[in-house]
Amino acid sequence: MRQHWNRLNEWVDHRTGIPTAARKFLYEEIPASSGWHQVFGSVAVFLFLVQAFTGAMLAFNYAPTPGDAYNSLRYILTELTGGRLMRGLHHWGASMMIVVVVLHMIQVFLYGAYKKPRETTWMVGVVLLLLTLAYGLTGYLLPWDNRAYWGTVVTTKIAAQAPLLGPYLTRLLGGEGSIGVVTFARFFGLHVLLLPPATAMLIGVHIYLVRKHGVAPAPGDELVPAKKFYPEQVFKDTIAIFAAFAILFTMAVAARVPLEQLADPSDTSYIPRPEWYFLFLFQTLKLFSGPLEVVGAVVLPGLAVVALIMVPFIDRGQMIKVTRRTFAAGFVALAALGWTGLTAAAVITTPKEAREVAVDYSAPTDWMQLSPEEMAGVGYFRRENCVSCHAVGDGGSIGPDLAQTAIRRNAAWMIQHFKSPAGVRPGTSMPPIQLSDPQLNSLAAFLLKLNTDNAMALFNAPEFMVQGALVYQVNGCSDCHQVNGIGTQIGPNLNGLTRRRSRSWVQEHFLDPAKLSPGSIMPAYRLNQKDLENLTAYLFALPES
């Protein structure tokens, strides 16, 4: 068996040279001082591969156009087994990759591993860091929810401020005028077509350079015999990779990645916030105002990047022990402090109400409290079969959960949206509702009363009540009467009718009011038997006061 294996190995080696190359790669000599502090580079490469894999998985069920992007992501999350996990891995993997890449950079910086002849390795590394950030920036738009949309509005506005390049950058990102299909296509193209091969290539160059110059030795390494990369260092790298993966997997399972509402360019109340690793830049921006804004937005970050690239040329001293590099350590500590301060400031100043919807405690808790107009809205809601797409109070369906979204809207927006959903919210798959204006009014009135607490109670309204309310509404009874405090007081208040009259009296009264109450200005209503019964039943089921 072993002999066969060896012969196969030899055959392949003779034809391709791959086994020899792999052996050479694994049995590379590394300095005796190498160890746990050098695992971050491998972890970063591993996370890049996880991102590529989970990204491809998501792409298999993702439609890269606005609107459809949102619907397909929703489909991945709610319809596909393992879809939530794939997205969780991709989302948290992005954050984790930033963390690990920065840790890798800090390690190299602290040890002075960028010194001659390793300057180019460092510079390629800085470009890789920028690419990692570019993934975060472009990937942010791809869910096409409110968060994505408004975050990208800010991003493109910042890019537009760049001196000289601004207008060209804006045009390149397709953000002229507003964020739309072109911007989306550009971001998608960058995220999945341009950045991955560029990253893969630069990782190749980066590793090639590391191999060419060897892992940076510490002072004193020249006196001790070198070690082999395999298996001890590979073991340490593997442990680190496994730990990172375990954390990532746990986060993907335990921490739900939010998918907000479909992007709504008309939602002016939305307060955009960037991803956590961009918060410090966001806060820096706030320190400058007016014409100086460009300093915080473009000049300072630009200078920081240039300084980062130039590090090997600024610090040109001899390699010394890491414990004696106090200046470098101080610099890292200061940078970490500054970053933490800015990020914390950004988190603290985030208005709470940006996300949390205030519960309206004056909202009805039961269908008995609905006005006739709202009750009729329940009827239109049922007639249009809205629940085939919208959940009410328990999330997860094709359209948004109405109990959670309605509170943020006003009636004018709703009616506009009912008539032309795609006009208000580009990319939505909702069909227009074919109802008259008063009917849409009452549908909106009902939806505005909905919240997550009362949704079920309101939906349990019995059918005869709803039908009765429809009759009441269509005949304009509230022009003269009051029910649940809504309507005028020309005629008597209809709450409490049960105490005053009998059913048969009321039914007869509709048909000929003047006969039963002489002098009444109420016109006769020639209702059919079914409507008559529903309306009477409705009036008699109303709360007494």
Next chain:
Amino acid sequence: MDPVRTVAESQKAPVTTRRSFYVVAIYGLWGIISAALGLPALIYLFVPPRMRRQSEWVDAGDVTQLASNSPVEMTFRRNRVDGWKVTSEKSTAWVVKLPNNQVVAYAPQCTHLGCAYHWDQGKNEFICPCHNSLFSIEGKVLDGPAPRPLDRYQTRIDGKQLLVGPLQSSPGQTA
């Protein structure tokens, strides 16, 4: 025992066990990582989506005027769930009133390769133009490469109207 050899072995043994521990750990941990990524990916790709309420009944039209043994192609709209989209699309069925007054609705695709077939009044047969499959009015295969009788929709009569449901799970016994 040769004292020199035992000394040499006792020095060597811990090194080899540590080395093999490294190797086993490397393979083991990478195995776990690959499984933790690969298995969910396979599930994600192969498990069908959780179905939404899809089996709806659609009004296909008035069947009281239908003559016995004279198939009519009826058109109706129905919603189809296609991934993340629900599309309302035009759909047709060949509706036949059999001599025993039973009304049957056939799906409009040939069971061979899905071509649209039509009714030939002269020959009293359904003819698929693609590969000349022939079906009887009961949907039975008379000739050609079709592997099974015509697929049927579930049907229900509501007053005058014919309601068409989802496809019958098994093509059913040919009447």
